[in-house]
Amino acid sequence: MIRNLDDIQLTKKVSEGDERALYQLYDKYSSAIYGVILRMCRDEDQAKDLLQETFVKIWKNIDGYDPKKGRFYTWAYRIARNTVLNSIRKQKNLIQTEELGVHTNTEAEENPKDFTVLEGSLAQLEPHHQRAITLVYYMGHTHHEAHKVMDVPLGTFKSYIRQALKQLKTIYGRELILVWSFFEMMI
Amino acid sequence: MMEKKRIVEEGLLEQYLIGDLPLDQQLEVEQLLASDASLRKEYKQMEASFEALAFEQSIIPPNEIKDQLKKVIEKKSSNPYQKFAFPIAAGLALLFGLSTFWMFTKWQSTETDLLDLQNQTSSLQSRIQSIEDSYQTVNTNLENINNGQVIPVVLYGNQKAPGSRVVAYVNHDQKIVFVNPETLPPLPADKTYQMWSDVDGEMIDMGLLDSKRNLIELKYIEAAESLNITIEPAGGNDHPTVADLVSYVTL
Numbered sequence: 520m521i522r523n524l525d526d527i528q529l530t531k532k533v534s535e536g537d538e539r540a541l542y543q544l545y546d547k548y549s550s551a552i553y554g555v556i557l558r559m560c561r562d563e564d565q566a567k568d569l570l571q572e573t574f575v576k577i578w579k580n581i582d583g584y585d586p587k588k589g590r591f592y593t594w595a596y597r598i599a600r601n602t603v604l605n606s607i608r609k610q611k612n613l614i615q616t617e618e619l620g621v622h623t624n625t626e627a628e629e630n631p632k633d634f635t636v637l638e639g640s641l642a643q644l645e646p647h648h649q650r651a652i653t654l655v656y657y658m659g660h661t662h663h664e665a666h667k668v669m670d671v672p673l674g675t676f677k678s679y680i681r682q683a684l685k686q687l688k689t690i691y692g693r694e695l696i697l698v699w700s701f702f703e704m705m706i
Numbered sequence: 707m708m709e710k711k712r713i714v715e716e717g718l719l720e721q722y723l724i725g726d727l728p729l730d731q732q733l734e735v736e737q738l739l740a741s742d743a744s745l746r747k748e749y750k751q752m753e754a755s756f757e758a759l760a761f762e763q764s765i766i767p768p769n770e771i772k773d774q775l776k777k778v779i780e781k782k783s784s785n786p787y788q789k790f791a792f793p794i795a796a797g798l799a800l801l802f803g804l805s806t807f808w809m810f811t812k813w814q815s816t817e818t819d820l821l822d823l824q825n826q827t828s829s830l831q832s833r834i835q836s837i838e839d840s841y842q843t844v845n846t847n848l849e850n851i852n853n854g855q856v857i858p859v860v861l862y863g864n865q866k867a868p869g870s871r872v873v874a875y876v877n878h879d880q881k882i883v884f885v886n887p888e889t890l891p892p893l894p895a896d897k898t899y900q901m902w903s904d905v906d907g908e909m910i911d912m913g914l915l916d917s918k919r920n921l922i923e924l925k926y927i928e929a930a931e932s933l934n935i936t937i938e939p940a941g942g943n944d945h946p947t948v949a950d951l952v953s954y955v956t957l
Contacts (some may be wrong), residue, residue, distance in 0.1 A: 538779055545772060550764035551757070557765055570767055571775050578779055588736060589723075589749070592757045597725030639762030656756070657763065661726050662717060677717035684720065687755040 526591040533581045541578050548592055549574070552599045558657035559603040569606055573599045604659050640690045648683035651676060710745055713738060719749055723756060847921045850884050851875040861935060861953040867891050872915075872953060874901075874933055881926040883912065890917040890952070893937065900938040902946050903927035909934065909946045932956045 526547075532540035552573060557566040576598050584594045641649055647669070654665040666676035713719055713735060721727050722735045739746050851858070856875045863870030870889040877883070890899055899915035901924055913924040915935065936943075937950035 538776075541779065542772070542776070545775065549772070550766045551760035553767040553771075554760060554763040554765040558763070567768065567771050567774075571771050571778065574775050575778055588739075590753050590757060592760065593723060593753050596756075596760070600724060639759075641759060641762060652759070655720075655724060655726075656759070662721055677720070680717055680720050684752055684755055687759060688751055691755055691758050 527586045530581055530584055530586065530591055533578065541574065544577070544591070544595075545574055548595055551592065552595055555596060555657055556599055556603055558653075559600070559659045560607065565606065569599070569602055573602050576602065600659050607659075640687055643690060644683055644686055648679055648686065651679035652683045655680060710738060710742055713745070714748075719745070719752060723749070723752060847884070850877070850882065850923075851921070853877075855879045859933065859955050859957065861933060861955045863890070863953045864951070866937065866950065867935075867952045870953065872935060874955075876926075876957070881928075883924045883926045885915060885922050885924055886920055887915040887917045887922065888920050890915065890935075892917060896940050897937055898940050898942060899952065900936055900942050900946070902934045902936065903930035904932040904934060905929050906931075911942070911944070914942050930957055 526544070529540045529544050533544065549570060553566065553570050556569050556573070557563065560566050560569060573595070577595055580598070584591065588594075641652060644652070650669060651665065654660045654668055655662065658665075660668065662673065662677060662680070666673045669676060669679075671679070718727065718731065718735055722732060725732075727735065739749055850856070856877045859874045859876060861872040861874060863872070867890055870891060872890060873886045875884040875886075885901065887899060893899065899917065901912040901915055902909040903912055904910075905927060906929075910927050910930075911925070912927060912933075913922070915922060932954055934946065934954040935952045936946045936948070937952060938947060
């Protein structure tokens with residue numbers, strides 16, 4: 520909650536032209552967004568450029584962010600995702616197919632390089648849930664693309680995502696209780 | 707309007723989260739989120755998990771990216787037009803304000819000057835009118851006393867009005883009399899000078915004399931043998947107070 524309040528104040532300052540507020544948002548969210556971008560484009564040099572481009576877009580379009588509609592991270596994620604997808608579309612050697620959208624090599628997507636190794640709670644999920652979340656959140660697939668990559672019906676894929684999010688919610692809730700208990704003990 | 711059930715079952719909320727819905731569906735989901743508290747709660751939890759997941763999967767970017775970002779942002783911010791836009795606009799606004807104020811002041815000043823000028827003109831007109839009236843009076847008086855038909859008569863004051871010389875201008879043809887009583891000494895407020903004509907031993911009233919005026923027209927009395935001035939109570943008397951006779955002259 521405090522984080523969200525801070526974010527609202529920071530985004531307000533950014534919209535007033537305060538560069539330092541933008542750098543604060545960068546410090547806070549760049550690693551989370553860079554994790555997404557790097558996993559989507561799988562190229563470090565390109566990922567650096569795209570992260571910079573994402574924050575320039577945030578700077579320019581901050582007035583389009585409405586805190587009532589959701590968190591800053593969600594908004595920033597959408598910008599990063601679109602920036603990466605547009606960049607991939609522009610690549611000359613891309614062979615675009617309707618089935619796979621902007622992605623051409625399913626094998627590469629399923630076997631990312633080291634920097635795309637998934638960490639933390641996501642690793643606790645069942646493999647098909649991990650894969651569903653990875654395809655959508657970290658590879659930029661739409662649901663219509665991703666269910667084909669996984670070769671399951673669209674409805675099944677959607678339920679994978681829903682179940683995965685439910686599990687994550689349970690995991691984060693449990694972790695929150697543990698952290699809370701720890702603080703209680705400290706007091 | 708989408709049904710909540712469909713949104714949940716078809717995973718539209720998840721798609722909305724990542725910005726993967728067409729605009730029409732996106733707007734519908736937003737409308738439903740704004741009106742349905744339980745759906746909003748579910749979406750908030752989903753966002754929280756989504757963000758927590760992102761932080762778990764975060765990768766620290768090289769410092770050079772932030773440096774490069776700063777260069778780009780500061781270059782954009784240092785655009786001379788953008789940087790000076792506000793001061794220029796403020797300067798122009800100030801200049802406009804000052805010139806407007808100056809023009810307003812000048813206008814007010816001009817209006818005051820014009821008013822002064824109008825007042826002066828009006829005063830001058832009034833003075834000219836007054837001078838014209840005076841001139842007319844003097845001219846008339848001069849005509850009345852300075853023509854061949856007028857006989858000037860001097861009434862010297864006795865011991866009650868020593869040194870006074872009242873001049874009466876008698877015009878028998880036009881039957882008018884003008885008197886200059888200026889040299890008569892001033893009287894108390896309850897007294898006045900009165901002039902009389904003596905006709906066959908009877909004193910007939912000609913009128914009152916105000917010593918402050920220089921020429922007074924009095925009644926012409928036919929066959930007057932002498933002119934007499936007496937001191938009478940203020941407002942005049944029916945019969946002369948002979949004891950207070952000041953001056954007389956035989957015609």
